[in-house]
Amino acid sequence: xxxxxxxxxxxxxxxxxxxxxxxxxxxxxxxxxxxxxxxxxxxxxxxxxxxxxxxxxxxxxxxxxxxxxxxxxxxxxxxxxxxxxxxxxxxxxxxxxxxxxxxxxxxxxxxxxxxxxxxxxxxxxxxxxxxxxxxxxxxxxxxxxxxxxxxxxxxxxxxxxxxxxxxxxxxxxxxxxxxxxxxxxxxxxxxxxxxxxxxxxxxxxxxxxxxxxxxxxxxxxxxxxxxxxxxxxxxxxxxxxxxxxxxxxxxxxxxxxxxxxxxxxxxxxxxxxxxxxxxxxxxxxxxxxxxxxxxxxxxxxxxxxxxxxxxxxxxxxxxxxxxxxxxxxxxxxxxxxxxxxxxxxxxxxxxxxxxxxxxxxxxxxxxxxxxxxxxxxxxxxxxxxxxxx
Amino acid sequence: xxxxxxxxxxxxxxxxxxxxxxxxxxxxxxxxxxxxxxxxxxxxxxxxxxxxxxxxxxxxxxxxxxxxxxxxxxxxxxxxxxx
Numbered sequence: 001x002x003x004x005x006x007x008x009x010x011x012x013x014x015x016x017x018x019x020x021x022x023x024x025x026x027x028x029x030x031x032x033x034x035x036x037x038x039x040x041x042x043x044x045x046x047x048x049x050x051x052x053x054x055x056x057x058x059x060x061x062x063x064x065x066x067x068x069x070x071x072x073x074x075x076x077x078x079x080x081x082x083x084x085x086x087x088x089x090x091x092x093x094x095x096x097x098x099x100x101x102x103x104x105x106x107x108x109x110x111x112x113x114x115x116x117x118x119x120x121x122x123x124x125x126x127x128x129x130x131x132x133x134x135x136x137x138x139x140x141x142x143x144x145x146x147x148x149x150x151x152x153x154x155x156x157x158x159x160x161x162x163x164x165x166x167x168x169x170x171x172x173x174x175x176x177x178x179x180x181x182x183x184x185x186x187x188x189x190x191x192x193x194x195x196x197x198x199x200x201x202x203x204x205x206x207x208x209x210x211x212x213x214x215x216x217x218x219x220x221x222x223x224x225x226x227x228x229x230x231x232x233x234x235x236x237x238x239x240x241x242x243x244x245x246x247x248x249x250x251x252x253x254x255x256x257x258x259x260x261x262x263x264x265x266x267x268x269x270x271x272x273x274x275x276x277x278x279x280x281x282x283x284x285x286x287x288x289x290x291x292x293x294x295x296x297x298x299x300x301x302x303x304x305x306x307x308x309x310x311x312x313x314x315x316x317x318x319x320x321x322x323x324x325x326x327x328x329x330x331x332x333x334x335x336x337x338x339x340x341x342x343x344x345x346x347x348x349x350x351x352x353x354x355x356x357x358x359x360x361x362x363x364x365x366x367x368x369x370x371x372x373x374x375x376x377x378x379x380x381x382x383x384x385x386x387x388x389x
Numbered sequence: 390x391x392x393x394x395x396x397x398x399x400x401x402x403x404x405x406x407x408x409x410x411x412x413x414x415x416x417x418x419x420x421x422x423x424x425x426x427x428x429x430x431x432x433x434x435x436x437x438x439x440x441x442x443x444x445x446x447x448x449x450x451x452x453x454x455x456x457x458x459x460x461x462x463x464x465x466x467x468x469x470x471x472x
Contacts, residue, residue, distance in 0.1 A: 208449045213440050216449060218429050259428070261409060289430050313428045 002051050002075040006038065006060075008068050010267075010302040010325075013040040013174065017065045018072070019106070022046075027055045029075060034298065036060075036072065037106075041170040042266050043292070044106055047299045053077045105133045106295070112137040113160035130294070164262060171264040179323050186241070186324050187362040193374035195381055196342055197352045203384040219337060220311050221282040223354070225387045227309050227332050228252045228273035230376040236365040237330040237358075237373060238306045246329065246364045255305025255325065256285065258292045266292050267308050267325060268301040278388050312336055322359040329361035330370075332377075390469055395443075396462050402438035403458075406431050417459040445469060 006016055016038035023035045034046040053075030060072040105128050109116050112133065119136045121128035182188075200222055208216045231238045231252050239248040252274040255267035270276075270284055291297055308325050311334040320333035335355040342351040356377055358370045380387060400412050407425050415424060422432060436447050439461075445468045447455075455461050 205449060213437055213446065216433065218433060220429060261407060261426075286430065315422060315426065315428060 001056060001080065002053050002077055003071045004035070004049055004051065004073040004075055006066055006068050006070045006072055007047065007050075007299050008303045009038070009040055009045055009299055010305075013042060013068075013302065015065060015067045016040045016045070018060045018062055019044060020062065021058055023055050023058075023073075025055050025058060029053055029055060032300075038299075041167070041174040042264065043295045043297055045297055045299050045302060049075075051075060051077075053080075105130045109133045109136075110160060110163060168263050175264060178325065182323050182326050186326065186329075188324060188359050189362050189367050189370065190321055190357060190359050191367055191370045191374060192319060192355055192357040193371070193378055194340075195354050195356055195378045197337055197354055197381065200381045200384045201337075201352055207388075215279065215282075217278055217282050218285075220313070221278050221285060222381070222384055222387060223311060223334050223356075224254055224256065224270065224273060224285070224309055225276075225278055225281055226377050226380040227307075228254055229380055229387060230373055231307065232274060233376060234365075234369060234373040236369060237360060239329060240306070240327040241329055241361060241363065242327055249306045251306065253304045253306045255308035255328070256288060257308060257310035258289055260293060266297070266302075267305060267310075268292055268297050269305040271301075271304060307331065310334070314338075319355045319357055321357060324359055324361060329364045331359045333357040333359070390443075390466075392462060392466055395465050395469070396458070398442055399439065399458060399461055399465070402435055402442060405438060406434055415458060417462075418457055420456050421458050421461065439465065443469065 009016060017040075018036060019039050020037040021035070022037065023029060023033075029035055029049050029052060031050055031052055032048050035049045036047045038045050038047050055073060056076045057074040058072075059074060060066060060070065066072070106116070109119070114133055114136050116128060116133075119128050119132050121132055197219070201219065204217055204219060204222060211217070235248045236246070238252055239246060241247075251272055253269040253271050254273045255269050257265050257267045259265045268288055270281065270288060273281060276284070288301070305325070305328065307328055308322070308331045310320055310322055310331065312320050314336050316336045318338070319335045322331035322333040324331045333356070335357075337352050337354045339350050340353040342349050342353060356374055358374055360370050396417075400410075400415075403421075403425065404410055404412075407427065410425055415421075421427070427435065432452075436452075436455075439445065440447055443465060445465055447464075447468075451464070455464055
């Protein structure tokens with residue numbers, strides 16, 4: 001019998017509450033299939049199974065809070081035979097009717113104070129979609145004269161606001177716990193490099209002039225790709241510190257720090273970023289940001305990052321000194337791209353410049369290697385056309 | 390399309406990206422991105438939303454001219470032939 005356990009949802013999320021089963025007893029489960037939705041302090045997460053089999057028993061109950069590693073369900077593998085005493089157990093409990101609600105719809109309902117029991121689902125198999133919740137919220141707002149509506153809406157709205165505040169406080173505690181652990185356990189060192197971006201931005205501008213608006217590239221895509229490519233020559237920055245030693249990872253999965261509008265941040269992974277074209281990376285980044293903010297992430301995206309990149313963007317400050325996300329061993333930070341005076345060939349110019357920084361684990365690498373990595377990043381960004389494919 | 394209609398569309402598009410925005414509290418003559426805390430992805434999505442609703446192309450070279458909500462509205466009005 002295969003034990004399906006609550007997987008790790010990132011270092012800073014060590015427990016979750018089961019919101020919904022997406023499978024029932026007797027269903028066949030494939031690799032990568034979403035089998036449950038689990039709420040964490042940061043987001044509702046679509047939990048995938050990485051094993052194949054037939055659901056024999058759903059062990060965890062809706063609403064149950066459990067630590068990572070808890071057995072949530074039992075699956076029977078394809079080559080397991082059904083024992084005489086097990087037949088009834090597997091066949092008897094018919095799956096209870098499940099309410100299909102998308103994570104984005106659930107989150108929106110929470111924000112708007114919409115009672116999901118009162119919403120009719122219009123999605124596949126009656127699933128409640130984001131549009132259903134939006135319509136329910138709009139209908140509620142316009143159903144009664146304003147004063148009556150205000151009175152009626154006061155309580156659910158207050159309740160929703162309280163719940164959001166509670167969630168924000170939980171997220172802050174979670175971030176604090178993970179970052180305290182990082183600072184307590186990881187001997188950080190920091191190096192930084194100013195990188196001129198005139199060539200990269202000119203190249204991007206020319207590339208974007210040929211693209212329709214929906215396919216334009218942001219500098220962030222180029223900066224991320226450069227990190228992924230540079231890491232290939234610096235494997236000691238890509239992997240995990242586990243059981244007293246460094247475990248390098250061949251694949252390069254960039255955890256991208258994404259700030260949430262209600263406060264806090266999540267760093268889901270852009271998988272295999274080194275081997276993806278800029279166009280694909282930009283599409284995936286756009287999708288990841290959208291789904292992160294809508295509360296619709298997959299468990300693999302929260303647990304697979306091998307390094308984190310934080311990009312403060314043009315609303316940020318000049319330099320960021322990052323805190324490594326355990327068990328990772330490095331974090332790359334980009335500050336604001338801004339015009340600065342730049343000395344070159346005995347002259348002074350004004351160029352767009354970004355400061356790239358590296359926070360890395362001294363148990364695994366040294367400042368010299370860290371500095372060389374940033375130099376590599378600089379060199380790559382002077383040849384943006386080579387990062388396109 | 391007049392200035393008020395364009396401003397309403399711009400605000401609706403903005404609210405789809407930043408739902409917490411209160412139109413009454415927004416200063417049309419102040420930098421929009423810092424008032425609403427729009428990162429580069431939000432900004433791209435905002436302009437893309439305007440492009441889709443108004444069928445106006447906004448070249449990247451023009452982004453630098455679009456600082457305030459008033460700038461955006463005036464720019465769109467001109468593009469739509471109303472300014």
